[in-house]
Amino acid sequence: MSTRKEKGIWILIVDDELSHRTMLRANLEHAGYNVLEVGDGRAAVEAVRREKPALVIMDLRMPEMDGITALKEIRTFDRSVPVLIMTAHGSIPSAVEAVKSGAYDYLEKPVDMDEVLQAVANGLEFGDLKRSERRGGASSGEVALIWKSPLMGEILDTVRRVAPSDASVLITGESGTGKEVIADAIQQLSLRAKKAFIKVNCAALHEQLLESELFGHERGAFTGALEQRKGRFELANGGTLFLDEIGDMALTTQAKILRVLQSGTFERLGGVETITTDVRIIAATNQDLKQAIERGTFRKDLFFRLSVVPIHIPPLRERREEIPLLAEHFLSVYARKNKRAIDGIAEDAMQILLRYNWPGNVRELENVIERAVIMTMGDTITKEVLPAHVRGEVAKQQEGAEELTLLEQAERDLIIQGMLACGGNRTRVAEQLGMSRRSLYNKLKRYKIGEQL
Ligand SMILES: Nc1ncnc2c1ncn2[C@@H]1O[C@H](COP(=O)(O)OP(=O)(O)OP(=O)(O)O)[C@@H](O)[C@H]1O
Ligand SMILES: [Mg+2]
Known part of the structure; x- marks a missing residue:
C-alpha cells in the first residue's frame, strides 16, 4: 500500500x-x-x-x-x-x-x-x-475529454496503458460515442505525440482514391495522376495514422494495409519502388467487424492485426451519469462561441436530457445543446428549447395530459425553426408555414415562443 x-x-x-x-x-x-x-x-x-x-x-x-x-x-x-x-x-x-x-x-x-x-x-x-x-x-x-462513469474510467485506464506502446488499437462503438476523441487521447499520450498524426476517413473515398490517398501514386498511375504524390502511410512515417470508418474498405485495400502492418512496406500506385514506413495504427469503426468477417467483407487476419488492443466505447445511454457534465461542457463551449451569457440548464430540462435515449450519442447531445444555446434568450436553458423528439419520449413516459402531443411538439418546433430562419419576421414565417398571421400569433402564444426569439 x-x-x-x-x-x-x-x-x-x-x-x-x-x-x-x-x-x-x-x-x-x-x-x-x-x-x-x-x-x-x-x-x-x-x-x-x-x-x-x-x-x-x-x-x-x-x-x-x-x-x-x-x-x-x-x-x-x-x-x-x-x-x-x-x-x-x-x-x-x-x-x-x-x-x-x-x-x-x-x-x-x-x-x-x-x-x-x-x-x-x-x-x-x-x-x-x-x-x-x-x-x-x-x-x-x-x-x-469529459468523463465520470466507471465504464469510461476503465477505458481511460486502457488508453493510458497502451498509449506509450506501438500496439495497434481498434476503437469500436456506435456513431457519436467519442471514438475519435479516444484516438486523439491515445496519440497525445503516446511517445509519438510530437510526430505526425494523420487521419483518413476510409468510408469517404471509393477504392482507387482511398488507395491513392493511403499509399500515394506515381505520375500517370491513373487518369488524373499528373504528379507523383506521397500517401498517408508515407507522410505519417515516425508518427500515427488514424484509419477511421475502417469497416467500409474494399478487400484489396485491406490486403495492402495488412501488408504494411506486417512488414512496414508498400508501393505507391503505379510504382515499383518498395517504400518502408514506421507507423502506429489506430483504427475505428461503428460496424460489427466480427459480423463483417462472417459475411466475408472484412479480412480476419487484418482484424486481428488491428485489434491488438480493442477498445469498445459504450453508448451514452449506458453511461447516463456522464450527461450532466457533458451537457454543461457543451453549454460553456457553445455559449462562448455564440457570445451568449447562458449559465445553466434548468432542472426539468436536465431531467429530460438524462432520460432521453441518445441514439446519436455524445454528438447528438452536443447538437441539442448547441441548438438550445442559439434558441435560448434568457440565462438558462429550459426544456422549451429542447427538440420535440427529445422531450417527446418523456412526455409519453410520464408527463400529464396538459403536455403537448407529439404532433403539437413537432408544430412548435417547426414554428421555432421558422422564426429563427426568418429572424423573427412573423409575416414571413406565416407565409412559409402556410398559415394566417392570426393563427401564427395564436400558436406563438399557446406554445409560449413569442418573446424568447
Ligand atoms: N468524452 C467526451 N468529452 C467531450 N466531448 C466528447 C466526448 N465524447 C465525444 N465528444 C464529442 O462528441 C462528438 C462526437 O465524437 P467523435 O467524433 O469522437 O465520435 P465518433 O465515435 O468518432 O463518431 P462517428 O462514428 O460518427 O465518427 C465530437 O464533437 C466530440 O468532441
Ligand atoms: Mg468518428
Missing part, C-alpha cells in the same frame, strides 16, 4: 471543517496518498502554488475565499492540477459552476469514501491527460 507514498503523490484537502478534513485525510492516507490540509480558499491557492500537489479536493462553501473563487485563481497559474469539488447536498448549480470554472468532477456531501477514492484515481489520470495535452501543444485550454 505504500507505493503511492513512495511515488510521492500529494493530495491537498481544502475544507473549513476540521472533522471532515480529518476523515478524508485518514482515508486517503490509508489508501497510500500523502496529504496536505488547509482550511480556506486563500490558503489553498498558496498551497497549490508552493507545494504543487497532484490533486486538490476542495469544499465549495468556506469563509475568507470560497471554493469557486479559489479554483478560478488556481486556474490563472495552473491549468492542469485536477480539482475535485465537494458540495452540500442539493447544490448542483454551484457544483456545475465549479465544473465550468475548471473542476473535473464534483461529489455531494456527505461523501462516500469509495466514491472519493474512485474520483481521486480518475482525477490523477485526468491530470496526466491535461499535462500531455499541454506538451502536445494541441489544447486550447479546453477540456477535450
Whole structure:
C-alpha cells in the first residue's frame, strides 16, 4: 500500500471543517496518498502554488475565499492540477459552476469514501491527460475529454496503458460515442505525440482514391495522376495514422494495409519502388467487424492485426451519469462561441436530457445543446428549447395530459425553426408555414415562443 507514498503523490484537502478534513485525510492516507490540509480558499491557492500537489479536493462553501473563487485563481497559474469539488447536498448549480470554472468532477456531501477514492484515481489520470495535452501543444485550454462513469474510467485506464506502446488499437462503438476523441487521447499520450498524426476517413473515398490517398501514386498511375504524390502511410512515417470508418474498405485495400502492418512496406500506385514506413495504427469503426468477417467483407487476419488492443466505447445511454457534465461542457463551449451569457440548464430540462435515449450519442447531445444555446434568450436553458423528439419520449413516459402531443411538439418546433430562419419576421414565417398571421400569433402564444426569439 505504500507505493503511492513512495511515488510521492500529494493530495491537498481544502475544507473549513476540521472533522471532515480529518476523515478524508485518514482515508486517503490509508489508501497510500500523502496529504496536505488547509482550511480556506486563500490558503489553498498558496498551497497549490508552493507545494504543487497532484490533486486538490476542495469544499465549495468556506469563509475568507470560497471554493469557486479559489479554483478560478488556481486556474490563472495552473491549468492542469485536477480539482475535485465537494458540495452540500442539493447544490448542483454551484457544483456545475465549479465544473465550468475548471473542476473535473464534483461529489455531494456527505461523501462516500469509495466514491472519493474512485474520483481521486480518475482525477490523477485526468491530470496526466491535461499535462500531455499541454506538451502536445494541441489544447486550447479546453477540456477535450469529459468523463465520470466507471465504464469510461476503465477505458481511460486502457488508453493510458497502451498509449506509450506501438500496439495497434481498434476503437469500436456506435456513431457519436467519442471514438475519435479516444484516438486523439491515445496519440497525445503516446511517445509519438510530437510526430505526425494523420487521419483518413476510409468510408469517404471509393477504392482507387482511398488507395491513392493511403499509399500515394506515381505520375500517370491513373487518369488524373499528373504528379507523383506521397500517401498517408508515407507522410505519417515516425508518427500515427488514424484509419477511421475502417469497416467500409474494399478487400484489396485491406490486403495492402495488412501488408504494411506486417512488414512496414508498400508501393505507391503505379510504382515499383518498395517504400518502408514506421507507423502506429489506430483504427475505428461503428460496424460489427466480427459480423463483417462472417459475411466475408472484412479480412480476419487484418482484424486481428488491428485489434491488438480493442477498445469498445459504450453508448451514452449506458453511461447516463456522464450527461450532466457533458451537457454543461457543451453549454460553456457553445455559449462562448455564440457570445451568449447562458449559465445553466434548468432542472426539468436536465431531467429530460438524462432520460432521453441518445441514439446519436455524445454528438447528438452536443447538437441539442448547441441548438438550445442559439434558441435560448434568457440565462438558462429550459426544456422549451429542447427538440420535440427529445422531450417527446418523456412526455409519453410520464408527463400529464396538459403536455403537448407529439404532433403539437413537432408544430412548435417547426414554428421555432421558422422564426429563427426568418429572424423573427412573423409575416414571413406565416407565409412559409402556410398559415394566417392570426393563427401564427395564436400558436406563438399557446406554445409560449413569442418573446424568447
Ligand atoms: N468524452 C467526451 N468529452 C467531450 N466531448 C466528447 C466526448 N465524447 C465525444 N465528444 C464529442 O462528441 C462528438 C462526437 O465524437 P467523435 O467524433 O469522437 O465520435 P465518433 O465515435 O468518432 O463518431 P462517428 O462514428 O460518427 O465518427 C465530437 O464533437 C466530440 O468532441
Ligand atoms: Mg468518428
